[in-house]
Structures are given as C-alpha cells and as structure tokens.
Amino acid sequence: MRREAKRESGGPGCRVRLNAPCRRILLFTAGGGRASVGVMIISRGRRYIFVHIPKTGGTALSLALEDRAMKDDVLIGDTPKARTRARRLKGVQARGRLWKHSTLADIEGLVTAEEIAESFVVTLVRNPWDRMVSYYHWLREQGWDHPAVRLAKAEDFAGFVAHPLTAQTFQLWPYGAYVRAPDGTEHCDLFARLEHLDADLAPFEAHLGVALTPLPRANASARARDWRGYYDDRTREIVGDLCAADIARFGYAFDG
DSSP, X not given: OOOBOOOOOOOTTOOOOTTSOOSOOOSOOSOSSSOOOOEXXXXXXXXXXXXXXXXXXXXXXXXXXXXTOOTTOEEEXXXXXXXXXXXXXXTOOOSSOOSTTOOTGGGBTTBXXXXXXXXXXXXXXXXXXXXXXXXXXXXXXXXXXXXXXXXXXXXXXXXXXXXXXXXXXXXXXXXXXXXXXXXXXXOOXXXXXXXXXXXXXXXXXXXXXXXXXXXXXXXXXXXXXXXXXXXOHHHHHHHHHHXXXXXHHHTOOTTO
C-alpha cells in the first residue's frame, strides 16, 4: 500500500504541559516503571525492516524475529540482543531518535532512502478500542514524569479517553504515520493485524522463508482481556471518531 502524506515531527520524547501543544507526542517514551520489551529490526541480509508501533502487541513478534536475527542485523530496542548490539549505533547521525519505536523517517542516516524502498517493511496494528485500554493501563503502571502518565493516573478511563491530550496523540499518529519514509510517502508492504496474525503474517513468512506463527503471548498487562467492558456509549464513540481512518482502513469494529 502506498499513500502520499507528510507530517512535521519533533523529538519523540518531548515533554509538554497537559494543555500545551507538542509537534510529536508518541504513545509513550522511555522512562522508569514497568517496561514493555520491544525492538525495531533492520535486516539487510533478509531485506526487511520491522517497525514496532507502540501498544500493538509487537513484543512476541519482536522476540521471534530476534531469535532468528542474522549477525549483521541492526536491533534497536531493549531486547537482550538489542542491548548487546547497541554499540553498533554509537556515532550514528540519524534523522530522529533511535529506539524501539522509531519510525521509518527516524532511521534516515542509519539506512538510506534506497534501502528503505528496497526492504520489505512490516508492522503490526491492533483494534484501536483494545489499544486505548492497553495504553491507559500501561501508563498507570509507570513511575516516570510525563504528561500522559500524569493524566492516566489522575483520570478514570472515561476522563482519559475524553482528554484533549489523548485526542491529539491519536489524531497525529495513525498507524500509517509510523511507516512514512523520509520523503513523507508511506512505505509498508504489510500491516499485520494482531487479531489475525496467523493469516496476516503469511506474506512476511514467505519473504523470510521461515514460519513465525503461532506466536506465544508476551508482555501481558494487568487488565481484563475483554476490552469492551471498559467502554460506555460516549467513550466508544470518542475512540471511533479519533481512530476512524484506521478503523475503516483495517476493517475494525467495536465488537471484533
């Protein structure tokens, strides 16, 4: 899928007041508290780039790919192999921050635009209503100072969903925004839905020549599995409006 788009962005770790604008507010940034393990992978040997969008359940896939990593693969994140290979990133002048949730545009300088264009780019997506519940509960477990953390701890789920900071975050960062190349165009060969990984990952498995599924569940949070119980009519509608483009694009619905 290709789509023309361009959005300005600042640093992913920007800190703002709850009512202040920020050019780039990712779903979470590095800090203390319970960490979620993840990694971005750039494999020149197997010609793929795995972009790890926040709160899409990418930990299990990250670990599966890490287990099969080639010696020259670049791993960016906090998985075991990524930590041991972190020295490879020393001195790299990249366009953006190099961390587990880097976007395609961020890694310019580490890789060329031509390498991005020639790579099989894969990422995961998740039902936005489920993702919002996961995001809220993850934030409440954190111990570092960030506007989103403070907001989640100060508000119940309904208040968090309705807050302007939450709206700004989700509106600025639809799934496609993470896979925009440095020139602003979207470059992604596969958006795999978390709910249908066994089927959706088949093209990526064919590219790799190895089976990845079924994947074990990883990094489960302390929340009810059925996310629908967290919503009332108002919050259901808010998330539906905030994520309308992703819901339509990937065929999601509140009930499945």
